[in-house]
Amino acid sequence: MFFLFKKMIRSIKQFKFQFLSVVLLAMLSVIIFSGLEGVYYGMKHEFDTFNKDTNLADEWVQATYFTDEDIAKIKQTKGIEDITKRIRITASVSDDSYLILDSNDNTNISSVKVLEGKNYDSNSNNSIWIDPEYAKANKISVGDSISINYNNISVNPVVAGLIMSSERAHFVGSSDYYMPAHENYGYGYMSNDVVNAFNPQGIFNLLEIKSKNSNLKENINEILGERFIAYFNRDTLMDVSFVSNQVDNLKRVSLLFSVLFILLSLLSMRTTIKRLIDAQGADINTLKSLGFSNISLLIYYSMYGLFLSVIGTVLGFILSFPFTKAIQQSQKKIIALPEWPIMHTVNTLIVIMLIIILSVLTSMSAARKTLTGLPAEDKKDKRKHNKTSILEKIPHIWNKFGFGMKWTIRDASYHKTRIILGIISVCGSFMLLMIGFGTPDSINSLTKKSYSDEFTYSYKYTLNPAVDQRSVNELNKELDGQLIETLQARVAFAENDVYHKPITIFSDGDFINLKTVDGEPLSDGGIYITEGMANSVDAKKGDYIEVFPSFSNQTYTFKIAGIIPSSMPQSLYIKDKCFMSSGATFKPTSILSKKYIDFKDDGRISQTISVKHQEDNLIDFSHAISGVFTLMKVIAFILVIIVLYNLGVLSFLERTNEYNTFRVLGFHYDEIRKLASFESILILVFGAILGLPFGFKFLEVYCDTFSNDTIKIYPNILGVNLLIVCTTITICSLIIILLLSMRIRKIDMIKALKE
Incomplete structure (x- = not known):
């Protein structure tokens, strides 16, 4: 067999370009699969570990405020295990820079990982802990004192540390953005004295909940009534769900491309081996005459598949590591994790073994028919050229x-x-x-x-929640703008099929020009749903949906008047006249405008997005x-x-x-x-x-x-x-x-x- 091995090496040199293509295709198959698996499985493992170490919450509820009675009712809900109360504010650092800050008395749920500075302590004096990306983008260091403003109250806390939170893995700061904007938005946690300076009444507006198979999603509106703002779980809170979605995306891509390259490498292997055998007809006859059996020759030609696939897959696995590193660099721009390990499952080994086994079988299949028969018969030209196309x-x-x-x-x-x-x-x-x-x-x-x-529009002005309707109308007139209200709502598209989705209510104006898939502009005839959302909830034009909006204790029924082929944001849209005709109240949260005004000293505006x-x-x-x-x-x-x-x-x-x-x-x-x-x-x-x-x-x-x-x-x-x-x-x-x-x-x- 050593003689046959030497012959195989000579044949590979003779047909080097054809065999090189097989090696490269096998190598690319493994690079793509193993490289992407190293990214997504390492990401998944690190995120799961991070969640476990920080005891990430399972559900989040926002309200204008919570009473002791609310919390007692929520604790009685099936599946609820533990609850922590928090105060969340959005404080401005400069004209276009904001920190979303939380209080955190109970660190048993959604605790933080301290990367630099002091450990988090809510009893510290005049301290905040902020995320490292915001600090880096705004050149803030541990020990610096920064000025933050909320509701016209200014505080100058000291940055006691840099922290990372598992519930902020994909933090963008605003629903108007898709990519983290670290220079504009950051998150952090406050010591109790900073909380008291901004919120002396101690009104909690956020609950973080540990649960297992709870039915809180169906009951939260009834518990909170018109104080309800929003509900999220791990599947719907984008800061958390984005990571698992990205893991699934990379997994699908790896499978998609690996299958394509494995198929091509196998086809190349079969064609190459078939051509090799045709070119070595005289050699095969000589070997048979010397006593080599068909079985030994079949094993010999299958060794081509084994040898080439092993080289290709081993090289592919080695080169997958720099490939993984390159992909990780792009993922770090949109996801924040403590570490970025490269990890693989047994699936990489399975893919490598599958390529090797299929390559060997393909080689054997290509050789089997040609190697049957006596040496004298093999000297005949077996190619059939009498077929008719x-x-x-x-x-x-x-x-x-x-x-x-x-x-x-x-x-x-x-x-x-x-x-x-x-x-x-x-x-x-x-x-x-x-x-x-x-x-x-x-x-x-x-x-x-x-x-x-x-x-x-050119600018979107977010209104101060405390501003009265008269002042909103005056500001809208100054801006020649269009009023909108964005809120969360419990939406029932079918019986026992409940979702929490955003709703955009808008007044007449020139800045929202959405049309349906039929090319019709939005009218007062009902509620509209974007195509992506409609596909996810299996809704269609003409369906009736029940809407239980935040800040309301009533349920409203609307007919879906059309599907909007809009990319972003994915939302339900309804005109203010249609919304109010059902008995609901329109409370604008933003104004769209072409005009720009300096809002620094304007108490009616909390922030501006261009x-x-x-x-x-x-x-x-x-x-x-x-x-x-x-x-x-x-x-x-x-x-x-x-x-x-x-x-x-x-x-x-x-x-x-x-x-x-x-x-x-x-x-x-x-x-x-x-x-x-x-x-x-x-x-x-x-x-x-x-x-x-x-x-x-x-x-x-x-x-x-x-x-x-x-x-x-x-x-x-x-x-x-x-x-x-x-x-x-x-x-x-x-x-x-x-x-x-x-x-x-x-x-x-x-x-x-x-x-």
């Missing part, structure tokens, strides 16, 4: 083809596997490149659609995951080069005798080159025909992985980028055709005459 059975079509096209079609019918592999590789390249170019285009189109077409800042935030999100897009482009380029070159070489080797014969018969080199190019062009055309629709569908699936309860990304790719995709693959194909056609000048007419 389907087109040949249609004379009025077949006769219109030239000689070159007829020959190409006949040859393709003899080598279906090679053609299928080529079409799949081109199709796969289209899919990867369309994701690489299309995902940024989709996010950019989302930005334009949301902030240029659907919402045309559209420019919102657009920049989405662009930052696109940049945060741009590494993944670049990866898709590089992989697609490698894929099309490797597979098409491999197929071209195999096609050339399989046709060498035909090319020799053509040359002997008087064909010029240019004529033979044209014949050799037909197949590659056909593969390119059919691959593009399949690749464009599949690529767009793949882009749609990929965009869905980044969509969540607050945003829906619709697939989109610019015409110029689609042209770049098509041009890139076409140029790669043409370069390969050119390289292979140059080999035709090496045709050996003597060899053709001998045969």
Whole structure:
């Protein structure tokens, strides 16, 4: 067997480019799967550990205030285990910088991890603890004294430490943002004397709850009545749920691409081994004559699959670590965790073993039929060239083809596997490149659609909750604005099917220009729901829904008047007239306007958000995951080069005798080159025909992985980028055709005459 091993090494050197493609495809399969698993499983493990160490709450309830009776009723609710009361305020540090600060007397629930400075102590003197990203962005150090303002009360606490909270893993500060804006929003915790300075009455407005299978979601409105503001659990609090959603997204992507590359590597393996055996017919006959059995030769050729797949998978696993590190850097921009370990499950080993086993079986399958029979029979040419293609059975079509096209079609019918592999590789390249170019285009189109077409304001002014309606109306007149109210509500889309969803109520104005999927503007005829939310709750136009809004103890029923294909925010929309006609009260929380005013000394406004800042935030999100897009482009380029070159070489080797014969018969080199190019062009055309629709569908699936309860990304790719995709693959194909056609000048007419 040592002799056969040496022969295998020589054969691999002889067919190095074909075998290299198999190694690279196996390597890419493992790099993608293992690399992404190292990210998402490490992220999951660290987040789960962080949650356990800090005893993360299971449910959160916000209200204007809580009474002892409220807390007693909540404790009696099925599944409730423990409750902690907190005071949460949003304090301003500067004109556009805010700290969301909590009190924290009970550190048994949702405690914090101190990264620098003193341990958290609510009894400390004049102290706050803030998150490190906000401190870094605003150049704040432990020991610094900062001025914070709330309800026109200013306090100058000392930053006693930098902390990290598990309930703030994806902290963006405002529902108007998708990407963390650390220079504008931070979170932290206050000592009791700071709490008392801002809230001398000691009114608690937040409950953090440990529970197990509770039914608090269904009962909280009845308990709190019009004091209810919002309810969240681990699945709906975006600061927490984003991490698990991102883990699932990366897991789906790893499976999606790994399957594609494993399929291509197996097809390449089969084609390469088949060609190798065809080229070594004389060697096989000699080995059989020397006494080597079919079983030993079958094992020998299966060793190619074993040897190449082991090399590819081992290299892939080693190279997956720098790949993981690169992806982790992008995830760190949107998720905050104490550590970022690289961890794998047994699934990586399973994928590696699966690739190896399938490669061995594929090699054996390719060799089995050829190795059966006696040595004398193997000397016969077993290739069947008497098959008739389907087109040949249609004379009025077949006769219109030239000689070159007829020959190409006949040859393709003899080598279906090679053609299928080529079409799949081109199709796969289209899919990867369309994701690489299309995902940024989709996010950019989302930005334009949301902030240029659907919402045309320049500034969003958040109103001070204490301001009276008269002052709101005066301010709205000054700004020539449009009033909106954003609130949380318990919504029943079907019997016993309850959700807590945001509702946007808006007055007449020029800054909200949403339309339904039918192209109709929003009217007073009912409530409207965004498409992403409708899909998640299985709601449709014409359904009736029950709404129990915050700050109300009444239930209102509305008819869904239409579905809105809007990306963000995902919400229920209703005009103020329709909302108030049901008996509900409209209490604006924000004003949309084109005008800018300095609100620093205006007690009516608590904060201002500019559209420019919102657009920049989405662009930052696109940049945060741009590494993944670049990866898709590089992989697609490698894929099309490797597979098409491999197929071209195999096609050339399989046709060498035909090319020799053509040359002997008087064909010029240019004529033979044209014949050799037909197949590659056909593969390119059919691959593009399949690749464009599949690529767009793949882009749609990929965009869905980044969509969540607050945003829906619709697939989109610019015409110029689609042209770049098509041009890139076409140029790669043409370069390969050119390289292979140059080999035709090496045709050996003597060899053709001998045969």
